[in-house]
Amino acid sequence: MLKLQNEDFLDEVFKSIKRASIFLDRDKLTPDYVPENLPFREEQIKKIASILAQALRNSRPNNIFTYGLTGTGKTAVVKLVTKKLQERAVELKLPIQTVYVNCRQRDTSYRVLADIIESLGGHVPFTGLSLAELYRRLISKLESLGGRFIVILDEIDFIIKKQGDDLLYKLTRINEELKNSSLSMIGITNDLNFIDNLDPRIRSSLGEEEIVFPPYNALQLKSILEDRAKIAFRTGALDEGVIDLCAALAAREHGDARKALDLLRVAGEIAEREGDEKVRKEHVEKARKELEKDKVYEVVSTLPLHAKLILASIVDLTRRGKDSATTGEIFVEYSKKTSELRLETLTQRRVTDIISELDMMGLVSARVISRGRYGKTKVVKLIANLNTVLNALKDDEILESVVDVDK
DNA sequence: CCTCCACAGGAAGCGCAGGAGT
DNA sequence: ACTCCTGCGCTTCCTGTGGAGG
Structure with missing residues (x-):
């Protein structure tokens, strides 16, 4: 009975992949592929x-x-x-x-x-x-x-x-x-x-x-995507406006051609997974979210333990009412977590460096401000998606007990 | 105007891992 | 077996600083 179900399921997966002939050659959209022809360069x-x-x-x-x-x-x-x-x-x-x-x-x-x-x-x-x-x-x-x-x-x-x-x-x-x-x-x-x-x-x-x-403008991105789409996708696999949307989204981010190609590739993958015979604008939108999410998850889950703890402290503090935290607050919260887990606590000096690293990775924004009488400090905000960060953090066994998933 | 908070962030250096030469 | 070297993550000690409140 169970076996039969598995077989059905597997059949389903393989059939849908065989049926979905959206891509001709997906690799032509990956960042490692160096095309023979580089337009506008x-x-x-x-x-x-x-x-x-x-x-x-x-x-x-x-x-x-x-x-x-x-x-x-x-x-x-x-x-x-x-x-x-x-x-x-x-x-x-x-x-x-x-x-x-x-x-x-x-x-x-x-x-x-x-x-x-x-x-x-x-x-x-x-x-x-x-x-x-x-x-x-x-x-x-x-x-x-x-x-x-x-x-x-x-x-x-x-x-x-x-x-x-x-x-x-x-x-x-x-x-x-x-x-x-x-x-x-x-x-x-x-x-x-x-x-x-x-x-x-x-x-x-x-x-x-x-x-x-110089950065590519939206028009140039469009032309690059069109060239690449010809060799990567089956003809007619792209819905109207898909390339325009990818080009526009990437142009907004300083004309990043790699981003544009990633969007197009992932949108194609999503369309294929969903068994759609065409890549549509909705798939591009989903691709954008997925790329963002993957990046955040990847970055957070490969963080060293103490960086994760510090990030968890920032998350906790920013969820506790206020939307930002200072270095001092973060250090106190972080110290609580380390003593709870019976770990050594890093010095505040090191913690400020780690906060800056988190900032450089784009997970948080850390801005140095002066509050006059109340000193100079870093105001830290979480800018990555909260749920994605939480998911990545709680996937670490050691952190499980100090990350509260519920809201 | 000055003060002084709550840190920022630079400098130096420590201890460890681990490979080379001897 | 021992010495010498480096990278890495970290600590210790330090000087610097924007601006609210006096």
């Missing part, structure tokens, strides 16, 4: 290509610095151009290698260097070597391989913020020690103020060439 592509072409003439290309907001195609353009360069280099049998490092994931000098060395075929332990040793190994690796090396440092602002500009300084000067090889860098950042905070020496050498990526 011809200028940037040309400029980067002409700079990197120096490598084909066996001289060192200038360092390049690209900046623009998220989803403006910086990474895609750089990856596309370097891919083409690499192909050409293979054809011409020229020793050119490109290395891509994402500095958000590898946010220490050590890991960035280790990554570069590893993608050149070297081996470095996870930790343990001195930085000087790493530089030495990098230099000897470059020299033994020989040729033109291009290192792409994506989201370069992350190492600077965490480590200062020492790494960049050393990397910009590494060429002085190289004889039969050279190293060029392509820095990518979406922090527009980043350059101003940079040491002028590094700035001049890293920014030998500067390339700006």
